[in-house]
Amino acid sequence: xxxAEFDLIARIRARAATRGDVILGIGxxxxxxxxxxxxxxxxxxxxxxxxxxxxPETAAADIGWKALAVNLSDLAAMGAQPAWCTLSLSLxxxxxxxxxxxxxxxxxxxxxxxxxxxxxDTTRGPLSVCVTVHGFVEPGTALRRAGARAGDxxxxxxxxxxxxxxxxxxxxxxxxxxxxxxxxxxxxxxxxLGRALRGIASSCIDVSDGVLADLGHVCEASGIGALLDxxxxxxxxxxxxxxxxEPRRVLQATGGDxxxxxxxxxxxxxxxxxxxxxxxxxxxxxxxxxxxxGDIATHAADGGAWSAPGAGWIHFA
Amino acid sequence: xxxAEFDLIARIRARAATRGDVILGIGxxxxxxxxxxxxxxxxxxxxxxxxxxxxPETAAADIGWKALAVNLSDLAAMGAQPAWCTLSLSLxxxxxxxxxxxxxxxxxxxxxxxxxxxxxDTTRGPLSVCVTVHGFVEPGTALRRAGARAGDxxxxxxxxxxxxxxxxxxxxxxxxxxxxxxxxxxxxxxxxLGRALRGIASSCIDVSDGVLADLGHVCEASGIGALLDxxxxxxxxxxxxxxxxEPRRVLQATGGDxxxxxxxxxxxxxxxxxxxxxxxxxxxxxxxxxxxxGDIATHAADGGAWSAPGAGWIHFA
Numbered sequence: 001x002x003x004a005e006f007d008l009i010a011r012i013r014a015r016a017a018t019r020g021d022v023i024l025g026i027g028x029x030x031x032x033x034x035x036x037x038x039x040x041x042x043x044x045x046x047x048x049x050x051x052x053x054x055x056p057e058t059a060a061a062d063i064g065w066k067a068l069a070v071n072l073s074d075l076a077a078m079g080a081q082p083a084w085c086t087l088s089l090s091l092x093x094x095x096x097x098x099x100x101x102x103x104x105x106x107x108x109x110x111x112x113x114x115x116x117x118x119x120x121d122t123t124r125g126p127l128s129v130c131v132t133v134h135g136f137v138e139p140g141t142a143l144r145r146a147g148a149r150a151g152d153x154x155x156x157x158x159x160x161x162x163x164x165x166x167x168x169x170x171x172x173x174x175x176x177x178x179x180x181x182x183x184x185x186x187x188x189x190x191x192x193l194g195r196a197l198r199g200i201a202s203s204c205i206d207v208s209d210g211v212l213a214d215l216g217h218v219c220e221a222s223g224i225g226a227l228l229d230x231x232x233x234x235x236x237x238x239x240x241x242x243x244x245x246e247p248r249r250v251l252q253a254t255g256g257d258x259x260x261x262x263x264x265x266x267x268x269x270x271x272x273x274x275x276x277x278x279x280x281x282x283x284x285x286x287x288x289x290x291x292x293x294g295d296i297a298t299h300a301a302d303g304g305a306w307s308a309p310g311a312g313w314i315h316f317a
Numbered sequence: 318x319x320x321a322e323f324d325l326i327a328r329i330r331a332r333a334a335t336r337g338d339v340i341l342g343i344g345x346x347x348x349x350x351x352x353x354x355x356x357x358x359x360x361x362x363x364x365x366x367x368x369x370x371x372x373p374e375t376a377a378a379d380i381g382w383k384a385l386a387v388n389l390s391d392l393a394a395m396g397a398q399p400a401w402c403t404l405s406l407s408l409x410x411x412x413x414x415x416x417x418x419x420x421x422x423x424x425x426x427x428x429x430x431x432x433x434x435x436x437x438d439t440t441r442g443p444l445s446v447c448v449t450v451h452g453f454v455e456p457g458t459a460l461r462r463a464g465a466r467a468g469d470x471x472x473x474x475x476x477x478x479x480x481x482x483x484x485x486x487x488x489x490x491x492x493x494x495x496x497x498x499x500x501x502x503x504x505x506x507x508x509x510l511g512r513a514l515r516g517i518a519s520s521c522i523d524v525s526d527g528v529l530a531d532l533g534h535v536c537e538a539s540g541i542g543a544l545l546d547x548x549x550x551x552x553x554x555x556x557x558x559x560x561x562x563e564p565r566r567v568l569q570a571t572g573g574d575x576x577x578x579x580x581x582x583x584x585x586x587x588x589x590x591x592x593x594x595x596x597x598x599x600x601x602x603x604x605x606x607x608x609x610x611g612d613i614a615t616h617a618a619d620g621g622a623w624s625a626p627g628a629g630w631i632h633f634a
Contacts, residue, residue, distance in 0.1 A: 023459075027462075028395070028538070029462070029522060029523060030359045030360055030397065033358040035352045040340060040350065042349055043348045043403060045403040045404075045447075046438050047405040047440050049443075050442075052441050074346040074347045078345070078349070086362040088363070090364060118360065119361065123366060125366030125367075128407065130447035132360075142340075144341065145344075145346070204346075221344070221345070
């Protein structure tokens with residue numbers, strides 16, 4: 001830590017909001033926090049590296065937003081109420097303009113969810129952002145990957161495929177469609193939906209690696225298999241305009257970075273789920289069914305076989 | 318996240334110990350933890366980047382140890398009892414050998430402090446390690462940077478200067494003295510001492526940036542100044558053998574990475590401090606006195622003026 005780092009921390013500290021349960025925020029060796037009595041603590045940590053998790057020319061404010069969003073999405077998938085976060089920001093140089101922009105996006109999202117930034121560090125290194133988020137959940141009500149049972153229906157929130165389409169456009173050297181690109185840069189963590197699904201959903205995960213890959217995690221954790229109707233995957237108007245049916249299917253089934261919730265529930269809870277989604281102001285769609293076994297079988301709307309050419313987002317390619 | 322990342326996570330998960338208060342550890346979207354009733358939560362987060370915070374050829378096990386140690390040191394400086402941690406590991410490629418070595422060092426230290434690794438991620442990027450640690454402290458007993466008062470004595474644990482000397486040797490292209498290098502690579506977080514100082518010390522900080530820089534943080538937070546006797550700074554035998562008096566003074570006053578505790582307390586608590594240090598099995602030494610004003614004045618043992626040519630470790634140089 002050096003002089004310039006103190007300046008950067010001061011810039012961040014001056015703008016960070018606090019909460020009544022933050023005894024001591026940014027500025028000491030550690031943060032001092034008062035968890036609410038009787039609640040369980042939910043902790044997630046995710047890192048975004050430049051060129052791996054976002055295109056290097058991404059706007060600083062979008063990087064800030066996304067770094068917090070992907071973490072809040074993990075809390076959403078557990079049904080947790082977000083409370084606090086810490087931020088470790090590695091920068092090639094002490095660029096105050098970048099930090100100001102980054103903090104704009106980061107705190108804009110933090111404010112929406114009443115999250116206080118309580119600590120962390122800034123340091124020199126290749127551009128990288130690591131965030132840890134903390135939330136609470138009532139004991140016994142957390143949504144987990146394990147818990148899906150044969151016969152459960154599989155649901156997904158919002159639409160999928162936009163973020164992967166924007167990434168594909170960027171990789172192809174084309175200017176990305178603005179609507180698609182905003183899904184890549186500013187994902188919306190489905191916090192209210194996750195909260196509303198407590199007591200209803202039998203399992204839940206957020207779609208960061210792609211529907212097939214993430215549904216695979218649920219199948220593995222729950223010891224079951226799945227039937228997935230690839231044509232039931234909801235897509236945005238922008239995606240339909242951008243892509244033909246087959247490449248769209250591939251992106252929707254295997255593309256990552258959408259940060260929608262994929263969850264399972266018994267068929268008789270269908271009405272409760274639709275009400276929960278309405279209360280959270282997000283659409284949900286049935287996309288398949290949980291079955292015995294350990295595999296995921298995919299098919300098209302007409303019942304014909306369909307299989308994805310690859311699954312998920314491979315970090316170590 | 319991709320296939321290879323799952324393999325790495327599985328390697329880590331298979332070896333991570335758990336605790337009774339970990340409801341759900343590695344393997345879901347987030348960890349689920351049960352904080353003890355009536356305690357405050359203490360959270361610290363620090364990142365180590367290759368070439369910035371450790372020499373690039375540092376052994377994987379030492380990087381693992383140090384990444385956790387610098388974070389536990391922050392909890393020690395608050396007087397907190399460590400409990401849980403999360404780890405985000407960015408690697409240029411999925412090197413299982415590196416991960417195994419890293420986990421050796423990381424978990425060796427975690428085990429010593431009963432800390433459970435409960436989550437995080439592995440991802441592709443330049444070698445970087447971000448750790449968040451969680452601990453507890455009884456309400457009202459946390460040690461803070463603010464709280465030092467004029468008349469308080471200034472203390473330090475262990476010895477200082479070894480880590481900076483090893484770094485200087487490495488920068489000069491010389492093989493580092495093994496005793497010095499072990500202080501750079503495997504710092505000892507003073508957790509037991511921090512716990513024992515609750516109710517005694519008026520302020521506390523861990524020495525990561527150098528005694529002068531970190532004492533400066535205490536002065537700023539407490540609104541006071543300090544008189545520091547540079548020749549009272551305890552040094553190891555290895556340091557005395559390696560360096561003449563003047564370069565040794567500079568390293569001891571300004572060198573970082575020692576992770577000793579620097580704390581203040583009223584003179585009448587001297588005996589209690591010595592007992593606390595004995596119970597924590599670490600030496601402590603008086604190095605100066607808190608005074609009015611906002612500056613740090615340094616002097617030599619004979620009372621003559623002495624001033625450091627620079628202060629602390631500048632990350633953004």
